[in-house]
Amino acid sequence: MAETETLCEYCAAIDFEQLRLPSSKDVGKLNEGRPVEDIFPSIDYSIWSTDRPHWSLGTQSRIQRSAATCPFCREVSLVLETSGVRVKAPTVFEKDPICDVYFTEAGRVHAPPGVTWERNEQYLRHKLLPNKSPPSLNNLPLIPYPRVSLRWTVPEKHPMPWYANYPKYEGVIELFECFQSIEMGINERRSLFSGRERPALLDLELPRRWLRDCLDNNNGRCTPEPKGEGVRSSIFRLIDTKAKSVVEFDEHRLGDTPYVTLSYVWGTTQQAVLKRENVLQLQLPGSLQGVTSRTITDAMIFTFNMGYRYLWVDALCIVQDDDADKMSQLHIMGDIYKNAVFTIVAAAGGNSGSGLAGIRTPRTVIQRKVQVKQAGPQKMPLWLISTAMPRVVSSYQLYTSGLPWQTRGWTLQEKALSRRVFVFTDEQLFWSCRRCHRWEETDTETKLAFLSWHPMTMTEADVTPSRIWTSLWTLITDFSTRHLSLDGDAQDAFSAILREYTELTGYQFLWGLPVSKLQFSHALCWQANGPLVRRECLTTLPTTSLQVKVPFPSWSWLGWKGDIRNQWCSASSLKLEIRPYVLRNTPVRLVEIYDIPEDNMSRAMPSSTNGGESASPLPTHSYPNAFESLTLDTIYRTLSPDITPKRLSRTPDDQLLFFWCERTFLYFEKPSGDxxxxxxxxxxxxxxxxxxxxxVLGHLDQEWERPKYSWQSDRMKVEFIAITSYTCEWLELSSNPSQREEQGTEFFLFLIKRRQGIAYRVAMIERVPMRKWLKCERERILVALG
Structure with a gap:
């Protein structure tokens, strides 16, 4: 690119100075406690803000004409052609859209550990409303990290003539983070976090430097805390990347041998797997030479070149046709990933034959540079360098979103429990640990500050106590939208995360629900953010005291596929209107939910932090004995002729919840059309x-779900039971006690269906006002929820 080229009048109007980043001198002052004036413009770069900086480049046809003489117009045209945006929105580009340049916040520059930066008053005046108190220093995003994004829109005439001055936009498409800034020249001012070119093949010295910095400077933050004598495994297998074979360790403590783990997508086939018939053969030196899949081979190369000999890969370290071996390894899966030095994430590959781009296969995107500012006083020339991975959906979208690895169920716990990860995509390598994120195309190697990068946010289980349950439900929501080759793997693919949260909270989990008086009601009332599909399969591996494969309960989120969310209200505001017991076998017995830890002879339950956890009926709607103890004799006498001692003796543990509740029947009205x-x-x-x-109709009667189905009647009789109540403490309520209760209490109901005496959750209805519930014809019944 010749430096004599000048920008056109459209591009020259863009304030590229806003893309200059803080220098090492600026950040040094902040670290010493000295304020720095005007370290960045007081502008909102948030992607949802209407005030984010933007400039119009005119129509796309104008940009293409200007590309012959304007270097930035040329780069915008090249980005459009190489990104695939035109293919994603052909109707937009049929109409010669207008292109706008936006600056968006891609991350935030933070102080290093142990350092607090002084407030920037200019930032506070711009960001905060007059009546708001300033945020804490630790939460103040002092320095935003902007990048250049593009948006194409088609202005149309507004259908209402009185809005003629306000254009109506049709067909809007955005391409986020197309360029980042880089200062090129000789000057004492060295900007931090500038862009850089990444080579076609990975320069291995760069990830080595990232890893060394983490091991040397993170003060144990990225190292798991030891559990007593450490986690031991009766048999622990690893791949010896030097001998090209599988090695076995007997009665091995995981922390004794440094090793690396691999997280990847199997696909439909795996070139070589460990089976009972080849366990001894694959332990011979050289036995893995030339027989492993491409991804595993590249992972072995990367591991060895990073200075580590051993690699753990599930396909070759777990005997795939031995259920007992699988179960023993699944039990320590979380510890395997937590104790690894780092995890290799093969994010781009759709199967085990895809390989790791940059190890043996060159990356293909060519990054280009364009000068947008000449040198000035104390300022070097400012250039833009194109990014390797611009994104269409959102600036906050993860770099791995949409890739096969990000959509698979098993990879979630591998990512969440790893303390350090190297993420391989098609175009560059990323690093994420408990302290920072790094990537090839940006220079982040400094100890003066660190950059939190929105698209590299990794869901982690290592959280503060105040966010423990929020982080768990973030993981559950993520998992619920992922895919499993075998639906029966659902509990196993999330089990390591649940064990981690047992360690963090002290609570056990029942089919993914915490056995806590405060949290169980909250978890039981999980909700759907759209249609759900029932998991009708059995677990892949035998479980329970009967050692059989069992179905997933309808009352657990594990029993469904779809977008599952936690309740918006706090756990302390929900109160169970039932006293649930779970059925246990060998011998057959009822165990109250909160007594499960004692029944399992495990650790005692931690004392509650909420003084109002004990269930207590509301006198206006509950029965006086609704919370009495429940016995097997009561079940046999009261519930259903189908529920017999013989049947319960064959029912595995934790399949049925028993409780007294209020029930009513209501009616679905016949829907019209769609x-x-x-x-x-x-x-x-x-x-x-x-x-x-x-x-939900499809889970009651599939015929009813059809839009054009001719119903034999105009309505369907359905059954609802009350599960929890919610007290709206924030409402301004009447001083009349009965009126206050009626106005301030809402109910969460289960829509259920029955089969052979067992009720099954179909859907949940939230926030039904008490005044409506009291209008129903209600009765007290005993329910077995399966």
Whole structure:
């Protein structure tokens, strides 16, 4: 690119100075406690802000004409052609859209550990409303890290003439983080976190430097705390990357031998796997030479060149046709990833034959540079360098979003429990640890500050106590939208995360629900953010005291596939209206949910931090004995003729919840056409109690779900039971006690269906006001929820 080229009038109007980054001198002052004036413009770079800096480049056809003489117009045209945006939105580019240049916040520069930066008053005046108190220093994003994004829009005439001055936009598409800044020249001012070119093949010295810095300077933050004598495994296998073979360690403590783990997508086939028939053969030196899949081979090369001899890969370290071996290794899966020096993430590959780009296969994207500012006083020339991985969906979208690895169920716990990861994509290598994120195309190697990078945020289980349950439900939501080759793997693929949270909280988990008086009701009332599909399969591995494969309970989020979310309200505001017992076998017995730890002869439950956890009925709607103890004799006498001692003796542990509850019958009104929501009324159709999403019909009667199905009647009788109540303490309520209770209490209901005496959750209805619940014809019943 010739330096004599000048920007066109559109590009020259862009304030590229806002892309200059703090220098090492600036950050040095901050670290010494000295304020730095005007370290960045007081501008909001947030992607959702209407105030983020933007400039128009005119129509796309103008940009293409200008590309012959304007270097930045040329780069915008090249980005459009190479990114695939035109293919994603062909109708937008048929109409000659207008292109805008945006600056968006891609990350934030933070003080190093142990250092607090002084508030920037200019930032506070711009960001905060007058009546708001300033945020804490630790949470103050002092220095935003902007990048250049592009947006194409098609302005249309507004359909309403009185809005003629306000254009209506049709077909908007954005390409986030297309360019980053880089200062090129000779000057004492060295900017931090500038862009850089990444080579076609990985320069291995760079990841070695990242790892050394973490091991030397993170003060144990990225190292798991030892558990007593350390985690031991009766048999622990690793790949010897030097001898090209599998090695076995007997009664081995995981922390004694440095090793690396691999997280990848198997795909439909695996070139070589460990089986009972080849366990001894694959322990011979050289036995893995030329027989491992491409991803495993590249991982072995990377591990060896990083200075480590041993690599753990599930396909070759677990006997794949031995359930006992699988179960023993699954039990320590979380510890395997936590104790590894680092984890290699093969994020780009759709199967084990994809390999790791940059190890033996060159990356293909060519990064280009364009000068946008000449040198000035104390300033070097400012250039832009194109990024290797611009994204279409959102600036906050993970770099791995949409890649096969990010969509697979097993890879979540491998990512969440690893303390350090090297993430291989098609175009560059990323690093993430408990302290920082790093990547090839940006110079992040400094101890003066560190950069938190939005698209590299890794979901972690290592969280502060105040966010323990928030982080768990973040993981559950992530997991619920992922795919499993075998649905029966659902619990096993999340089990290591649950064990980690048992260590963090002291609570056991029942099918993914914490056995805690404060949290169980909250977890039981998980909700769907869209249609769900029931897991009708059995677990892949035998479980329970009967050692059989069992179905997933309908009351657990593990029993469903779809977008599952936690309740928006706090756990302390939800109160169980039931006293649940779980069925245990050998011998057959009932165990109250909160007594499960004692029943398992495990650690005692930690004392509650919430003084109001004990269930207590509300006198206006609950029965006086609703929370009495429940016995097997009561179940046999009361529940159903189908529930017999013989049947329960064959029912595995933890399949059935038993409880007394209030029940009512309501009616679905016949939907018209393709309505998404269906009204729920009383028997006479006088009162509309709430609406329910149409997709639940398929779990009651598949024929009813069909839009054009000719119903034999105009409504369907359905059964609801009350599970929890919610007290709206923030409402301004009446001083009348009965009126206050009626206005301030809402119920969470389960829509259930029955089969052979067992009830099954179909959907949850939240926030039904008490005044509506009291209008229902209710009765007290005993329920076995499966």
């Amino acid at each position: 309505e998404d929501n269906i009204g729920v009324h009383d028997e006479e159709g006088k009162h509309l109690f709430f609406h329910i999403q149409r997709w």
